Every structure is written in C-alpha cells, then in structure tokens.
Amino acid sequence: MRAQKSKLTFLLMTLTIFSFGQGVKKDKSDSGAQEMMIRIAAIEVDSNYLNEYLDILKGETEASVKLEPGVVCIYPMFQKEHPTYIRLLEIYTNKEAYETHLTTSHFKYYKETTLKMVKSLKLIDMEAIDAETMPGIFTKLN
Amino acid sequence: MRAQKSKLTFLLMTLTIFSFGQGVKKDKSDSGAQEMMIRIAAIEVDSNYLNEYLDILKGETEASVKLEPGVVCIYPMFQKEHPTYIRLLEIYTNKEAYETHLTTSHFKYYKETTLKMVKSLKLIDMEAIDAETMPGIFTKLN
Numbered sequence: 001m002r003a004q005k006s007k008l009t010f011l012l013m014t015l016t017i018f019s020f021g022q023g024v025k026k027d028k029s030d031s032g033a034q035e036m037m038i039r040i041a042a043i044e045v046d047s048n049y050l051n052e053y054l055d056i057l058k059g060e061t062e063a064s065v066k067l068e069p070g071v072v073c074i075y076p077m078f079q080k081e082h083p084t085y086i087r088l089l090e091i092y093t094n095k096e097a098y099e100t101h102l103t104t105s106h107f108k109y110y111k112e113t114t115l116k117m118v119k120s121l122k123l124i125d126m127e128a129i130d131a132e133t134m135p136g137i138f139t140k141l142n
Numbered sequence: 143m144r145a146q147k148s149k150l151t152f153l154l155m156t157l158t159i160f161s162f163g164q165g166v167k168k169d170k171s172d173s174g175a176q177e178m179m180i181r182i183a184a185i186e187v188d189s190n191y192l193n194e195y196l197d198i199l200k201g202e203t204e205a206s207v208k209l210e211p212g213v214v215c216i217y218p219m220f221q222k223e224h225p226t227y228i229r230l231l232e233i234y235t236n237k238e239a240y241e242t243h244l245t246t247s248h249f250k251y252y253k254e255t256t257l258k259m260v261k262s263l264k265l266i267d268m269e270a271i272d273a274e275t276m277p278g279i280f281t282k283l284n
Contacts, residue, residue, distance in 0.1 A: 038219060040229065058272050075231075076271040077180060087182065087268065089217075089231055126229065129218040130200050 060110035070097020202252035212239020
C-alpha cells in the first residue's frame with residue numbers, strides 16, 4: 001500500500017516534470033500545433049487466452065509509456081461483468097506519436113502474439129470535452 | 143497554449159501533492175482499504191440539446207473535481223464520428239466517495255437539468271488491469 005502510494009507519487013512527479021518539458025498540444029488555434037490523439041480501444045478477448053493476453057498487454061502498455069515520449073497515457077481496463085471485454089484509454093501527443101508507436105518492437109510483439117487471442121477490435125476516436133481547461137484526466141485541484 | 147501548459151503543470155503538481163496526502167487505495171490485501179471505483183459512463187444526448195448539455199456537464203465535472211476529495215478524476219469525451227455519444231471515465235477513491243458525489247448540489251443540478259436531454263445512459267463498472275503498478279492513468283515514466 002505504502003509502496004504503491006510512493007510509486008504513484010513518483011509517477012505523478014515525473015509526469016509533472018514531463019509537462020514542463022514537452023507540454024501537451026491541444027489548442028487548435030495555436031498555429032502549427034498538432035492535436036492530441038485520444039482513443040478508446042474496445043477489445044474482446046477469447047476467454048481461453050485471457051490471462052496470457054493480459055500479461056502481454058501489461059508488458060506492451062508499460063513499455064509504451066516508459067519508452068515513448070509521445071505516449072501520454074495508456075489506461076487499460078476490463079468490464080467487471082465481462083472480464084474479456086477490454087477497454088484502453090489511449091492518449092498520444094499527436095498523430096505522428098501514434099504512428100511511431102505502431103513501428104515499435106513492443107507494439108509489434110503485442111500485435112503478433114495476441115492476434116489469435118483477439119475476437120474483435122474497435123478503435124473509437126474521441127475528443128476531450130473540456131480541452132480548454134485541461135488535457136482532461138489531470139483534474140484534481142485540491 | 144502557454145497558459146494551457148502552465149495550467150496543466152499546476153494541475154499535475156496539485157495532484158502530486160494530493161497523492162502524498164491522501165493516497166489512492168487499490169490494494170485489496172490492505173485490511174480496511176477500500177477499492178477505487180472506476181467506471182465508464184456511456185451517454186447519448188439529444189442533438190437538439192448538445193451544446194447546452196456540454197455546458198452543464200463541464201460545470202458539473204469541474205465542480206466535482208474541485209470540491210470533492212473523493213473524485214480522483216472525471217474525464218469527459220465524445221466520439222468524433224458521433225458527437226452526441228458522450229463517454230466519461232470516472233475514478234473515485236472508493237464507493238463512499240461516489241455515494242457522497244450523488245448527494246452534492248452540483249451533481250443534483252446536473253441530473254435535474256439534463257434529464258430531458260439524455261436519450262440513454264449506461265454505467266459500466268470497470269477494473270484497472272495494471273492496478274499493481276499504478277492506479278492507471280498516471281503512467282508517464284520519462
């Protein structure tokens with residue numbers, strides 16, 4: 001529990017520093033700025049492979065966030081009532097960051113090894129509603 | 143753009159401080175600890191009311207995050223191809239925090255004023271896949 005808190009604190013601090021250095025472009029009126037790419041991936045996994053799939057997904061998510069500056073976050077979840085229904089909230093700094101992501105070895109490994117495990121995949125492009133105030137998830141004010 | 147970056151940085155710093163003070167309970171083995179509540183709200187809004195609905199939603203989201211310590215994040219989005227399809231990623235520190243949220247005046251105002259604007263509402267309970275490493279969205283390591 002304590003270790004988890006420390007880890008969260010560390011991650012938040014690092015993310016804060018990251019936001020100083022790179023910023024997150026979201027303002028359409030800023031000439032030359034490219035829009036953040038926000039997406040929900042809706043995946044259904046074959047129940048025979050669920051544990052194996054989750055292990056590979058965790059590895060892929062961790063590598064993406066750790067190694068790719070353009071991956072702002074990947075937040076993987078499953079539905080409590082249907083654990084084979086996976087949902088990922090993915091945020092990339094821009095479209096190029098996403099295209100780079102597709103060429104990485106960790107993504108390719110994930111894609112190839114989980115191909116037979118995935119029953120369906122739907123990629124849903126999203127837009128943040130309150131982009132003016134914030135990139136969205138970092139909203140805790142007190 | 144610069145103002146946005148500053149605001150993001152401020153929010154992240156505040157969230158970092160918050161994580162020192164309160165922590166986010168996720169470890170089931172920690173006796174007495176209660177599990178974070180994670181949910182996706184899937185809402186379809188009557189297109190006649192879309193702008194009005196979004197204004198009220200923004201106000202509600204901002205008030206929740208600002209005034210309620212138990213609201214870790216509310217991340218509102220819409221589908222690019224179907225702007226009336228709203229999705230919220232909601233994270234509360236625990237079930238009690240969510241129940242408190244339901245009693246607040248800003249939530250009640252939102253609920254009452256948008257009742258006629260909402261065509262459908264589905265609340266989907268989620269669980270973070272990588273709860274061990276992190277509460278999930280704060281994953282930027284470098």
